Amino acid sequence: MKILVPVKQVPDTATQVKVGQDARQIETGGITWIISPYDEFAVEEALRIKEKRGEGEVVVVSLGPDRVKEALRSALAMGADRAIHVNDPAFNEADTLLTARVLAAVIKQEAPALVIVGRQAIDDDMGAVPAQLAELLGWPSLYWVMEAAIDAGGRTIRAGRQVEGGLEVFEAPLPCVLTAQKGLNEPRYPTLKGIMGAKKKEIKDLRADDLGVAPESAQLSIVRLETLPPRPPGRIIGGDVREAAHELVRALREEAKAI
Amino acid sequence: MRVELTEEQEMIRAMAREFADKEIRPIAADIDRGARFPQETVRRMGALGLLGMTIPPVWGGSGADAVSYAVAVEEIAKACASHAVVMSVNNSLFCEPVHKHGTEEQKKRFLVPFASGARIGCFALTEPQAGSDATNQATLAVRDGDHYVVNGRKLFVTNGREAAAALVFCQTDRALGHHGISALLIEKGTPGFGVPRVEDKLGLRASDTAEFVFEDCRVPVGNRLAGEGMGFKIAMGALDGGRIGIAAQAVGIAAGAWELALAYARERKSFGVPIGQHQMVQWMLADMATAIDAARLLTLKAAWLKDAGQPFGTVAAMAKLFAAETAMKVATDAVQVHGGYGYITDYPVERYFRDAKITQIYEGTSQIQKLVIARAVLGEA
Numbered sequence: 001m002k003i004l005v006p007v008k009q010v011p012d013t014a015t016q017v018k019v020g021q022d023a024r025q026i027e028t029g030g031i032t033w034i035i036s037p038y039d040e041f042a043v044e045e046a047l048r049i050k051e052k053r054g055e056g057e058v059v060v061v062s063l064g065p066d067r068v069k070e071a072l073r074s075a076l077a078m079g080a081d082r083a084i085h086v087n088d089p090a091f092n093e094a095d096t097l098l099t100a101r102v103l104a105a106v107i108k109q110e111a112p113a114l115v116i117v118g119r120q121a122i123d124d125d126m127g128a129v130p131a132q133l134a135e136l137l138g139w140p141s142l143y144w145v146m147e148a149a150i151d152a153g154g155r156t157i158r159a160g161r162q163v164e165g166g167l168e169v170f171e172a173p174l175p176c177v178l179t180a181q182k183g184l185n186e187p188r189y190p191t192l193k194g195i196m197g198a199k200k201k202e203i204k205d206l207r208a209d210d211l212g213v214a215p216e217s218a219q220l221s222i223v224r225l226e227t228l229p230p231r232p233p234g235r236i237i238g239g240d241v242r243e244a245a246h247e248l249v250r251a252l253r254e255e256a257k258a259i
Numbered sequence: 260m261r262v263e264l265t266e267e268q269e270m271i272r273a274m275a276r277e278f279a280d281k282e283i284r285p286i287a288a289d290i291d292r293g294a295r296f297p298q299e300t301v302r303r304m305g306a307l308g309l310l311g312m313t314i315p316p317v318w319g320g321s322g323a324d325a326v327s328y329a330v331a332v333e334e335i336a337k338a339c340a341s342h343a344v345v346m347s348v349n350n351s352l353f354c355e356p357v358h359k360h361g362t363e364e365q366k367k368r369f370l371v372p373f374a375s376g377a378r379i380g381c382f383a384l385t386e387p388q389a390g391s392d393a394t395n396q397a398t399l400a401v402r403d404g405d406h407y408v409v410n411g412r413k414l415f416v417t418n419g420r421e422a423a424a425a426l427v428f429c430q431t432d433r434a435l436g437h438h439g440i441s442a443l444l445i446e447k448g449t450p451g452f453g454v455p456r457v458e459d460k461l462g463l464r465a466s467d468t469a470e471f472v473f474e475d476c477r478v479p480v481g482n483r484l485a486g487e488g489m490g491f492k493i494a495m496g497a498l499d500g501g502r503i504g505i506a507a508q509a510v511g512i513a514a515g516a517w518e519l520a521l522a523y524a525r526e527r528k529s530f531g532v533p534i535g536q537h538q539m540v541q542w543m544l545a546d547m548a549t550a551i552d553a554a555r556l557l558t559l560k561a562a563w564l565k566d567a568g569q570p571f572g573t574v575a576a577m578a579k580l581f582a583a584e585t586a587m588k589v590a591t592d593a594v595q596v597h598g599g600y601g602y603i604t605d606y607p608v609e610r611y612f613r614d615a616k617i618t619q620i621y622e623g624t625s626q627i628q629k630l631v632i633a634r635a636v637l638g639e640a
Contacts (some may be wrong), residue, residue: 009573079268189278192308192321195270 002055003046005080006103006133009064009071023224033112035071037073038118040078041180045186046116047079049150049258056108057081061106061108063099063246076198078192084110088207090215098218100132103209107137112175113154119144119201127179134177141177142170150174193224264330268325275334276283278307279342287339290465291610296421297465301345307374309335310349314358317377320368325500325562328505332483334553336511337518338612342464343511347504349373350418352622353380353426354498357444360485362511368443369424378423383413384494385469391627394437394491400429405480407443408429409451409473415621419469420457423447425618426497430491440490444482451476462613495562499572501622503565503578506558509582509618510551516586516593516611517547523608536629540596554582575592583618590615620621 011017012032020027035043042203044062051057060075061084062068072083086102094102107115121128134141146167147160157174159165162181190198237244237251252258264272282300290297312328314320326417328350335344357370357380372378389395398411410427416425417580424446432439445452451474458468484493524544534540557578564571590612594601601608619625 028304055348077274189307190270191275191306191324192271192312193316195267195274198270198324199267242502246304 001053001115001150002059002112003049003056003114004059004061004110005039005042005046005075006115006117006129007043007060007062007071007075008036008064008118008121009033009068010036010121010122012120013037019225021225023226024133026210026225027225031086032037033067033070033072036118036121036123038120038122038180038182040118040187041078042116042118042178043078044185045076045148045178045180046114046139046145047188048185049114049148053150053154059084059110059112061086061103063090063094072203074190074197076203077194079190080174080201081107082201084206085203086206086211088215090208093221094220095220096126097129097132097220098216100136102208102211102213103129103196104136105213106206107133109211114150114157114174115139115177116199117177119181128240129167130179137149137175138179139176140172141179143179144181145178145237147183148178148184156238169210171201262559264326268324268330271323272330272334274307274332274338275309277303277636279335279338283335284338287341287465287478287608288604289421290311290339290341291586292464292604294464295344295433295457296467297339300342300419301379301421302344302376303347304335305379307377307442310376310379311354311370311374312350313369314350314374314406318358319371319373320354320358320584325503325565326559326634329354329503329558329562332504332507332560333511333514336508337515338506340452340512340611341463342580343508344417344463344466344505345379347501347508348382349376349379351501351504352382352497353422353424355500356442356484358492359496360442360489360493364481364568365444365484373424378496379418379421381416381418381422381425381440381493382497383416383419385415385424386412388415393494394440396428396430396437396440396511397434398427398429400431401480402431402439402480403477406477407480407483407560409443409445409476409478411473413471415458415472416469416471417466419471420454420467428494429489430439431490435488435640437491438488438554440494441487442484442490442493443478444484444610445473445476445478449476449478460617462610462617464613498622500565501574502575503558503561503571503627505559505622506554506578506582506620508577509579509586509615510555510617512559512586512611513551513554513582514620516590516608516615517544517551519606519608520544520547520593520596523600527597534596543596547592550585550589554578554585557581573632574627576623576631576635579623580625582630583625583628586615586618 012034046058056082060080061088105233112189142159144162145159146162151160152213158171160169235249308321311320312323316322332343354374373380398409400409426444427445431441453472454469456470524540527534561571561575561578593608594612597608600606
C-alpha cells in the first residue's frame with residue numbers, strides 16, 4: 001500500500017515571530033525550521049500502517065524553496081521511503097488552493113491508496129489544503145483523526161475523529177484523505193541509523209512543467225501581517241487578604257466583567 | 260576552515276536535543292535525588308543508536324563520526340549529566356577498545372549487544388592505590404591452563420552495577436610493570452566476580468559507580484583483548500577517546516547551567532529591573548558564554564582530528580581540561596546568578612554544580628591532563 005504524506009516546513013514553535021520589512025512576510029533570518037507537528041503525526045501514522053501491514057511505501061512530498069529539503073530529510077530519517085520536492089519559484093506565493101492543485105497533480109502521478117496530512121500547519125493555521133485536495137481528487141476526507149485502521153484487504157479505512165466530548169467513528173473507501181490530530185500517535189525520534197540512511201534515499205525534484213500545473217496567480221493574497229497589541233501586564237492585589245479578596249471580586253466583576 | 264556541522268550532524272544534534280528535552284529533562288531531578296539508574300531512558304538511547312555511535316553498523320553500532328558523538332553527548336548532558344556519562348563510558352571506554360582490538364569472535368560476543376545498547380559495558384582500571392597512578396595495578400591475573408585466575412579490587416567503576424560485562428585491567432606479569440598489564444573482558448555472573456558496593460556520590464547520582472572484587476575468578480584466555488602486556492596501551496588509547504566524551508559532557512553541563520542562569524537573569528528582578536540588566540550579572544553571563552563556546556570548539560576540534568585519522572590525544576586532553584574547568588566555573592557562577600535559590604533543590608541549577616565537579620576528576624584529573632599536555636608540548640610524549 002502506497003501512502004503519501006504532504007508535509008509543510010514551518011518555523012519552530014519556540015520562534016519569536018517578527019513581521020518583516022515587507023509587511024506581508026515574516027522575518028525569516030535565524031529561524032529554525034521544522035516539520036509542522038501535525039504533519040509529523042501524519043508521517044508517523046503512515047509508517048505505522050506500513051509496519052503493521054508488513055508492506056508498502058511511504059512517500060513524503062513538500063512544496064517550497066531549497067530549505068524544504070531539510071524537512072523532507074527529517075521525514076526520511078524517521079523512515080519514509082522517498083521524497084518529492086516541488087521546488088519552483090512559480091509557486092512562491094501559492095495560496096491554499098494552488099498548493100492543493102500542485103499536491104493533487106503529484107498524487108495523480110503517484111496514485112497512493114491513502115493520503116495522510118496534518119490537520120493544519122502551525123504557521124498560518126489555515127487547515128484548508130486537505131479539504132481542497134480531497135475535493136480536487138474527488139476523494140472522501142476525514143478531519144481531525146485520532147485513530148485509524150485499514151481493513152486487511154486495503155479497501156476501506158475506519159477512522160475515529162475527535163468531536164466535542166468523544167469520538168465519531170467513520171468508515172470510508174480508499175483512496176481517501178485523512179488529517180491527523182494530536183493524540184493520533186506519538187511520533188518516533190529518528191534513530192542514528194535512520195539519520196545516516198536518509199541521505200541515501202531519493203528526493204525527486206519537480207517543477208511546474210513536470211506536473212502540468214499552470215502557474216496561475218494565487219487567488220488569496222496576504223495584504224499585511226500585524227502583530228497583536230502587547231498584553232497589559234498582570235496586576236497584583238496586595239494588602240490584607242480579606243480586603244484583597246473583595247478587591248479581586250470587584251475587579252473581576254466591574255473591570256474584567258468576568259463574573 | 261569550516262566550523263559548521265554538516266546537515267547530518269545537525270540532525271543528530273536535533274534528535275539528541277529533542278530526546279533529552281522531552282524524555283530525560285523531566286526525570287533528571289528525580290533520578291538524581293533517588294540515585295536511581297534510568298533503565299528505561301538508557302534502553303531507549305540504545306534503541307536510538309546513541310550507545311554505540313562510532314561503531315560500524317555491522318557490529319551493532321550507528322557508524323557515526325566522533326563529531327556527531329561529541330555533539331550528541333553535549334545535548335544529553337545539557338539535560339542530565341548522569342545519562343551522558345553512561346553513554347560516554349559505553350561508547351568510548353567499552354565499545355571502542357573492543358572494536359579496535361577485539362577478534363571477530365570477541366566482537367560478536369562483546370560488541371554487537373553492547374554497541375546496540377541491549378547491554379551496557381564498563382571499564383575497570385582504577386584501584387584503591389591506582390588512580391592517577393594508573394600503572395600501579397595490583398589486580399593479578401595468573402595463567403592456569405586456558406584460563407586466568409583473577410584476584411584484586413577495582414574502584415569507582417562507572418556503570419559498574421548495571422553493566423553486563425567489564426573491561427578489566429590486570430597485571431599478568433608483575434615483573435614487567437605497566438608493560439605487564441593485560442585487558443580482560445569479564446562477564447557479570449562469572450564466579451568470583453563480586454560487586455560488593457555502589458558509591459553514594461555528590462553528583463552524577465543517577466549513574467552507578469561500583470566497586471568490583473575478584474576472588475579466584477576464572478576467565479578464559481580467549482577473553483583477553485589483544486596480546487598479553489597490551490592492557491595499558493589499550494587503556495590509554497580508550498581514555499584518549501573517552502576524553503572527547505567527557506569534554507563534551509562538561510560542555511553540556513556548562514551550557515545547561517548557563518541556559519538556566521540566562522533564563523533566571525531575564526525573569527528575576529532586583530532594584531526594579533531584571534537582574535540581567537545589572538552589569539555584574541552581565542559580566543558573568545558574558546564570561547560564561549565565551550568560555551562555553553571556546554570549550555565546545557576545542558572539543559569539536561579533538562573530535563574532528565579523530566575523524567580525520569590524525570593524532571588527537573593532546574587536543575583531547577586540552578579539551579577535557581578546559582571543558583571541565585569551564586563546567587565547574589560556569590556552574591558555580593550559574594548558582595551565583597540564582598543567589599539563594601541556586602542553593603536549594605527546588606531549582607535545577609544546584610545539580611549542575613554538583614555534577615560539574617567530577618569532570619575535573621575522572622578519566623584523568625585536570626592535573627593529569629596538564630601533565631599530558633606539557634609532555635606533548637615539550638616533546639617528551
